Amino acid sequence: MTDALLEVRNLAVRYGDLIGIADVSLTVPAGKVVALLGSNGAGKTTTLNAIAGLVPPAGGSVTWMGQAIGGKPAYAIVGGGLALAPEGWRLFVQQTVEQNLRLGATVLADKKRVPALLERVFSLFPRLAERRRQRAGTLSGGERQMLATGRALMSDPKLLMLDEPSLGLAPAVVESLYETLGQLRRDGLTLLLAEQAVELALEVADHAYVLQTGRTVLEGPAAQLADDRDVQRIYLGLETTAS
Structure with missing residues (x-):
């Protein structure tokens, strides 16, 4: 796909003798929202961590804007324009909100941009x-x-x-967060969203991939997967109401 920002092919991650993910492939086109779906333990977090350089790949490839980045350190990857908001937040709890935000800008070569980026975040x-x-x-x-x-x-x-992003949050907070993600999408930011909240993710996404036991088992347009009750029952473990 010529407009792909990110391409992952047959990605594998191992923790010693344990398999984190075995065979994950996905493509994220520029300007689109892609959802990565699956139940707890399916491999969503490991996939994102491998893309972000937080864990080393044991096989496969990760290509970012045409360049192979599999195995590169996290600081180099985020400096190249690919950022992760991790599960569990991983904040510096003794630092202030503004200090935490400024730490996110340490990879920028031009520090004069920090005030404008800070105001953008405060606006969102x-x-x-x-x-x-x-x-x-x-x-x-x-x-x-x-x-x-x-x-x-x-x-x-x-x-x-x-x-x-919705894990453990009250419904009203989740709704507000997803409204913000929708605004980011309208602003042209590309998003890769790993979620157990299937309906929310498919509502905002253009395309989705389903993981099961560390493998990509299904992909398709988000609207198509949202309407497929068998997909939700078999791959995502959701109950469906018989017609």
């Missing part, structure tokens, strides 16, 4: 602006997810990966 997440001097460890779960996402945006990525 006004709650963070209200709490910019507050320690990250005192934030609610929803606010921590906003901060993790905002910190990733501070590197001004071309592609933003989000790992389980």
Whole structure:
């Protein structure tokens, strides 16, 4: 696909004798939202961590803007325009909201861009602006997810990966977060979204991939997968109502 920013082919990750993922392939075109779906333990987090350089691949390839990046260190990957908002947030809890955000911009060569990026994040997440001097460890779960996402945006990525952004959050917070993701999409940012919240992910995504036991087992347009009850029952473990 000529407009692909990211291409993953037959990616494998091992932790000693344990297989993290065995055979994952996906493509993320520029300007699109791609969902990575699967139940807990399917390999979504390992896939994103391997793309981001947090764990080394044992096989396969990761190509970013035409260049192989599999095995490169995380700082080099994020500096090249690919950022991850991780599951569990991984914030510096003793630092303030603004300090955490500024840490996300350390890879930028031009530090003069930091104020404008900071204001962009505060515009997307006004709650963070209200709490910019507050320690990250005192934030609610929803606010921590906003901060993790905002910190990733501070590197001004071309592609933003989000790992389980709705996990453990109240429905109203999730709805607000997904409205923000929709705004980022309208602004032209490319997104790769790993989620267990299938309906939410398919609503915002253009295309989706389903993982099962560390392998890509299905892919297709998000609208098509959203309407396929067998897909949801077999691959995602969701109950469907018989017609």
